[in-house]
Amino acid sequence: MPAAAGVVLAALALSACGSGSKSSSGGQTQFVQGTGGVSVVKDRSGRQDAPDLSGKTLDGKELDVAKDFKGKVVVLNVWGSWCSPCRAEASNLVKVANDFKDKGVQFVGLNTRDADTAPAKAFEKEFQVPYPSLFDSSGKLLLRFPKGSLNPQAIPSTIFIDRDGKIAARALKALTEDELRKTLDPLAAEK
Known part of the structure; x- marks a missing residue:
């Protein structure tokens, strides 16, 4: 697993803090590239289960996203304190989270590649972030996303998980407030 972790972290490093990248919908995937770099799985039956996202938060508390936020739409934002695009989108995430x-929507951060929690807490x-962030300095939680799914491939990335715990959308870039709302509105309306 350490070799796989190195490959994923190297890939993230190459794409880290870029302006975002376009992903294709080739192969057997059932998602479509939306405008502005947000990929969405509109057909609920085509969505893949989100992986186990549990561990310690920046505050040292245990968090299990599936258990603690069961039945909620979860917006998982992958970020690093050192990342300029992450700083650019932070106020948008905070505003929309509030x-x-x-x-029925819960935001969760996934802090990665920060060696310790101090810069992330700062x-x-x-930015007065009102939601918890899992601390994943080694990228182990990122490796749990299924291959071929709408997995995080850059920093920042934002994953939208529906009320059934399935991956519904992904953005591989810093998001505007409008992009967050356009992606969240239909998910929040799903019953």
Whole structure:
């Protein structure tokens, strides 16, 4: 597994903090590239299960996304305190997280590639992030995403998980407030 972790982290390093990349919908995948770099699986039956996303938060508390937020839409944002595009989108994420908290939507951060929690905590304090972030300095949680799924492939990446725990959408770039809302509105409306 250490070799696989190195490959994933190297790939993330190459694409880290870029302006985002376009992914194709080739092969057997059932997702389509949307405008603005957001890929969406509109057919609920074609969505893949989200992996186990559990571990310690930046505050040292245990968090199990599937168990703790069962029945909610989860917006998982992969970020690093050192990442300029992550800083650019932080206020958008905070605004939309606050606006959607009463609509059955839970935001969760996935802090990666920060060697310790201090810079990440400072980032969250600076941007007044109201939601928890899992601490994944080694990238182990990133490796849990199924191959061929809408998995995070850049920093920042944002994964949208539907109420059934399935991966519904992914963005491989910093998101605007409008892009977040356009992706979340239909997911929040699903019953």
